[in-house]
Amino acid sequence: MALLHIVNRSPFEHSALPSCLRLAKRGSGILLIEDATLAASAAGEWAERLSAAMVEHPLYVLLSDFRARGFGEAQLIAGATAVDDAGFVALVCEYDASLSWR
Amino acid sequence: MSDSSDKSLLILCRRAPGGSAQPRELLDIALTAAAFDCAPQLLFADDGVCQLLPGHDFTGLIEALPVYGIERVFVDAQALARRGIDPARLLLPATPLDAAEIADLLDAQQLLLGG
Numbered sequence: 001m002a003l004l005h006i007v008n009r010s011p012f013e014h015s016a017l018p019s020c021l022r023l024a025k026r027g028s029g030i031l032l033i034e035d036a037t038l039a040a041s042a043a044g045e046w047a048e049r050l051s052a053a054m055v056e057h058p059l060y061v062l063l064s065d066f067r068a069r070g071f072g073e074a075q076l077i078a079g080a081t082a083v084d085d086a087g088f089v090a091l092v093c094e095y096d097a098s099l100s101w102r
Numbered sequence: 103m104s105d106s107s108d109k110s111l112l113i114l115c116r117r118a119p120g121g122s123a124q125p126r127e128l129l130d131i132a133l134t135a136a137a138f139d140c141a142p143q144l145l146f147a148d149d150g151v152c153q154l155l156p157g158h159d160f161t162g163l164i165e166a167l168p169v170y171g172i173e174r175v176f177v178d179a180q181a182l183a184r185r186g187i188d189p190a191r192l193l194l195p196a197t198p199l200d201a202a203e204i205a206d207l208l209d210a211q212q213l214l215l216g217g
Contacts, residue, residue, distance in 0.1 A: 003214070023205055101216050
């Protein structure tokens with residue numbers, strides 16, 4: 001099931017997420033962890049770009065990392081799938097391969 | 103060993119030289135994989151394209167890649183253009199790719215290591 005892109009850097013500080021979005025093939029999944037979860041704030045400036053990306057990519061957000069940064073499920077961008085640690089592992093198993101954008 | 107050689111490996115190099123040790127460590131991994139008959143493909147993108155320029159600390163390592171059997175080296179054409187880098191200055195004849203070509207390249211791999 002295609003490639004899973006894993007991003008852990010804040011899009012406010014690093015190019016990892018914008019580069020991943022530019023270079024990911026249609027149908028590949030994108031999982032936001034650690035500081036990259038900051039992109040998933042529904043009211044934040046990345047919401048629009050992520051919404052557009054979700055037309056081509058399933059988007060997953062590690063909820064514990066989102067929460068640890070002061071956000072909750074209520075603030076999560078619509079259409080994203082919140083996952084827990086077990087869900088993270090399940091995704092890595094589900095996809096054919098994964099790539100970490102560090 | 104035959105097991106690892108069946109797998110396609112791509113290493114994505116995204117950091118500029120001169121900062122951390124990370125860019126060099128990724129290349130060390132590439133050489134190690136090559137030594138075990140699993141010559142990886144390398145893709146330089148973002149600030150990582152600067153690793154292909156002369157004048158930094160590990161240019162010798164870059165130039166030696168073909169000697170170790172690492173001959174499939176690709177570079178993000180847009181990353182070069184955004185940084186004003188003339189492809190003629192690169193240490194290696196890296197193949198420039200556009201975004202769609204990179205998307206296909208990444209999708210075709212079985213193992214990927216990013217940096």
